[in-house]
Amino acid sequence: MTPELLLLIADRAGTFVFALSGGVAAVRLRMDLFGVIMLSFLPAVGGGTLRDLLLDQPVFWLEDTVVLAFAAAGGLVAFFAANAVDAWKPLRWADALGLALFAVTGAAKAAELGYGIVIVLVMGTITATFGGLLRDVVANREPLIFKEDIYATAALFGALVYALMAMSPATEALAFAAGGGAAFLLRGAAILFKLSLPKPRP
Amino acid sequence: MTPELLLLIADRAGTFVFALSGGVAAVRLRMDLFGVIMLSFLPAVGGGTLRDLLLDQPVFWLEDTVVLAFAAAGGLVAFFAANAVDAWKPLRWADALGLALFAVTGAAKAAELGYGIVIVLVMGTITATFGGLLRDVVANREPLIFKEDIYATAALFGALVYALMAMSPATEALAFAAGGGAAFLLRGAAILFKLSLPKPRP
Amino acid sequence: MTPELLLLIADRAGTFVFALSGGVAAVRLRMDLFGVIMLSFLPAVGGGTLRDLLLDQPVFWLEDTVVLAFAAAGGLVAFFAANAVDAWKPLRWADALGLALFAVTGAAKAAELGYGIVIVLVMGTITATFGGLLRDVVANREPLIFKEDIYATAALFGALVYALMAMSPATEALAFAAGGGAAFLLRGAAILFKLSLPKPRP
Structure with missing residues (x-):
C-alpha cells in the first residue's frame, strides 16, 4: 500500500467519523436536515482545510470532492439515527x-x-483538533478540546510518534499505524482511566 | 451588461445590506462607533473572503477597496439609524x-x-452564509443560519439554479437573475409561510 | 537597526505578551498544561496568521518557528504564575x-x-485585534475588543500614525516607534481615563 493511498483512506475514514460528531451536535440543536449536514462538515473538513491554507497547499476537497460525500454521509447517518447514537454513545x-x-x-x-x-x-495537532473546535464554537458549547483531559495532547503524541518513526528506517505505513495507534491508545486510556495533565492550582 | 460588471454590482449591493445586519447586531451589543463598523465588516466581506482563500484567489477587497467603503457605509447607517431600523425591522x-x-x-x-x-x-453557500455565521459567533448569539428554517438551503438552491442555467444556452445575466431570484423567493417564502425542512424527531 | 530586525523583535515581544493573555484566560477556564499552551497560541499568532493568509504571504511562523517558542513561553509563564498574574493584574x-x-x-x-x-x-488593525478576538470567542467570553472602549481604535490610530510617518522622510525605525507609541498612549489613556468613542443612543 502506497503512502498516498494510506493518506487517502485515513482521511476519508476520519472525515466520516468526525462528520458523525458534528451531525449529532446539530441534531441536539434541533437543526433541520441541511443544517445538520452543514454542521457535520465543520469537524469533518475544518482541520484539514486550515492545515492546507496554512501550508499554502490546494485545499484537499477542491479536487477530491468525494470527501465531501463522506462528510455528508456522516451528517445523514447522524440525522436519521440520532436516537440510536444517543443511546449507544459511541x-x-x-x-x-x-x-x-x-x-x-x-x-x-x-x-x-x-x-x-x-x-x-x-x-498534526491542528488537523486533528481544529475541526472539532470549530464545531463546538459554532454550536456555542464548551469546546470538547478543553473539557476533555488529554485530547489535543493525544493528537500531539500521535504526531510525535509518527514523526520519530518517519525519521527512522521504518516504512511510511508502519509510521502511520504507530502514530495513529499511539494517539488512539492515549486518548482511549484518558477516556477509560480519566488520566489528566497537570492543571494550575486554583 | 458584462458578467464582470454584474458580479461587481451584486457584490457591492450584497456587501451594503449584509453590513447593515452586522451593524444592527453591534448596536444591540452597545458597541462604540468603530466597533459597529468592525462588526459590520464580518457579514459584509467574511463569506467572500473565505471563498477567495479556499479557491486560492486574491482576496477580492485587497485590490478593490471601494467595497470596504460600502461595508463601512452599512455600519454607519446602522449606527445612526438603529432606532429606525429596529422599528422598521427590515x-x-x-x-x-x-x-x-x-x-x-x-x-x-x-x-x-x-x-x-x-x-x-x-x-455559493459559503459566500452567502459564512459572513453571517461569523457575525453571530462573534456577537455570541445563536447563529441565524441555524435558528431560521430554509436559510442556507435558499443559498444552495440559488446556487443550483444559477449553475444549471449557466450550463444552458442562457446568458450569464439571465443565469444570475434566475439564481438570485430563486434564492430570494425561497427565502422570502420561508419567512412569510414559515416553511421548513424536516427536523430530527426529538 | 534595519526595518527587518525591528519587525522581528516587535513581532516576538508582541507574541510573548499576547500569549500571556491567552494563557491567563485558559488558566481561568481550568484547562490543563497543553490546553493553556494551545490557547496562548491564538492571541499570540492568530492575528499575524490571518494577515499573512489574506495577503497571500507565507505564514510567518512556518519558517520562523522560534516565534512559536515565544508563544509557548508566554503560556508556560501564565500556567505557573497565574496567581501572581491575577494579583498583579498587568x-x-x-x-x-x-x-x-x-x-x-x-x-x-x-x-x-x-x-x-x-x-x-x-x-494593522487585524494583526493587532484578531488574535485576541479568537481567544475570546474560543474561551466563550465577551470579546475584550467590544467590551473595552478605544481598543481596536487604538490599533487603527497606531497604524495610521505609522503609515503617515512611513510616507514622510522619517526613517522606518522612527515611523515604527511613533506608530507603536501612539497606539500604546491612546490605549493607555483609554484605560486610565475611561475615554470612549460615541455610542448609539439606547
Missing part, C-alpha cells in the same frame, strides 16, 4: 478514532513538504 | 437579499475558475 | 503593549508589499 470513541487518523494525516502532509518536526507536530 | 429582508446576491456571486466565481457543480454549490 | 497593560506592537508590524508588512493606506490600516 461519540467519544468515534471522535478518538478521527482524532488519531487526522493527527497522522496532518503530520504526514507537513512532513512530505519537508517541514521540520515543530511544524509537523503543529499541523 | 433586517430579515435585507438579509434575504444579501443571501441571494452572495449565493450567485460565490457560485459564479467558482464556475469561472472551471470547478464542477459540487464546488460551485459549496462556494 | 494583563490590560501587556495587552495594550501587544496591541501597539502588532498594529505597526501588521501595517508595515502591508506597506512593504506596496498596498495603499486603506489596506495598511486594515492589516
Whole structure:
C-alpha cells in the first residue's frame, strides 16, 4: 500500500467519523436536515482545510470532492439515527478514532513538504483538533478540546510518534499505524482511566 | 451588461445590506462607533473572503477597496439609524437579499475558475452564509443560519439554479437573475409561510 | 537597526505578551498544561496568521518557528504564575503593549508589499485585534475588543500614525516607534481615563 493511498483512506475514514460528531451536535440543536449536514462538515473538513491554507497547499476537497460525500454521509447517518447514537454513545470513541487518523494525516502532509518536526507536530495537532473546535464554537458549547483531559495532547503524541518513526528506517505505513495507534491508545486510556495533565492550582 | 460588471454590482449591493445586519447586531451589543463598523465588516466581506482563500484567489477587497467603503457605509447607517431600523425591522429582508446576491456571486466565481457543480454549490453557500455565521459567533448569539428554517438551503438552491442555467444556452445575466431570484423567493417564502425542512424527531 | 530586525523583535515581544493573555484566560477556564499552551497560541499568532493568509504571504511562523517558542513561553509563564498574574493584574497593560506592537508590524508588512493606506490600516488593525478576538470567542467570553472602549481604535490610530510617518522622510525605525507609541498612549489613556468613542443612543 502506497503512502498516498494510506493518506487517502485515513482521511476519508476520519472525515466520516468526525462528520458523525458534528451531525449529532446539530441534531441536539434541533437543526433541520441541511443544517445538520452543514454542521457535520465543520469537524469533518475544518482541520484539514486550515492545515492546507496554512501550508499554502490546494485545499484537499477542491479536487477530491468525494470527501465531501463522506462528510455528508456522516451528517445523514447522524440525522436519521440520532436516537440510536444517543443511546449507544459511541461519540467519544468515534471522535478518538478521527482524532488519531487526522493527527497522522496532518503530520504526514507537513512532513512530505519537508517541514521540520515543530511544524509537523503543529499541523498534526491542528488537523486533528481544529475541526472539532470549530464545531463546538459554532454550536456555542464548551469546546470538547478543553473539557476533555488529554485530547489535543493525544493528537500531539500521535504526531510525535509518527514523526520519530518517519525519521527512522521504518516504512511510511508502519509510521502511520504507530502514530495513529499511539494517539488512539492515549486518548482511549484518558477516556477509560480519566488520566489528566497537570492543571494550575486554583 | 458584462458578467464582470454584474458580479461587481451584486457584490457591492450584497456587501451594503449584509453590513447593515452586522451593524444592527453591534448596536444591540452597545458597541462604540468603530466597533459597529468592525462588526459590520464580518457579514459584509467574511463569506467572500473565505471563498477567495479556499479557491486560492486574491482576496477580492485587497485590490478593490471601494467595497470596504460600502461595508463601512452599512455600519454607519446602522449606527445612526438603529432606532429606525429596529422599528422598521427590515433586517430579515435585507438579509434575504444579501443571501441571494452572495449565493450567485460565490457560485459564479467558482464556475469561472472551471470547478464542477459540487464546488460551485459549496462556494455559493459559503459566500452567502459564512459572513453571517461569523457575525453571530462573534456577537455570541445563536447563529441565524441555524435558528431560521430554509436559510442556507435558499443559498444552495440559488446556487443550483444559477449553475444549471449557466450550463444552458442562457446568458450569464439571465443565469444570475434566475439564481438570485430563486434564492430570494425561497427565502422570502420561508419567512412569510414559515416553511421548513424536516427536523430530527426529538 | 534595519526595518527587518525591528519587525522581528516587535513581532516576538508582541507574541510573548499576547500569549500571556491567552494563557491567563485558559488558566481561568481550568484547562490543563497543553490546553493553556494551545490557547496562548491564538492571541499570540492568530492575528499575524490571518494577515499573512489574506495577503497571500507565507505564514510567518512556518519558517520562523522560534516565534512559536515565544508563544509557548508566554503560556508556560501564565500556567505557573497565574496567581501572581491575577494579583498583579498587568494583563490590560501587556495587552495594550501587544496591541501597539502588532498594529505597526501588521501595517508595515502591508506597506512593504506596496498596498495603499486603506489596506495598511486594515492589516494593522487585524494583526493587532484578531488574535485576541479568537481567544475570546474560543474561551466563550465577551470579546475584550467590544467590551473595552478605544481598543481596536487604538490599533487603527497606531497604524495610521505609522503609515503617515512611513510616507514622510522619517526613517522606518522612527515611523515604527511613533506608530507603536501612539497606539500604546491612546490605549493607555483609554484605560486610565475611561475615554470612549460615541455610542448609539439606547
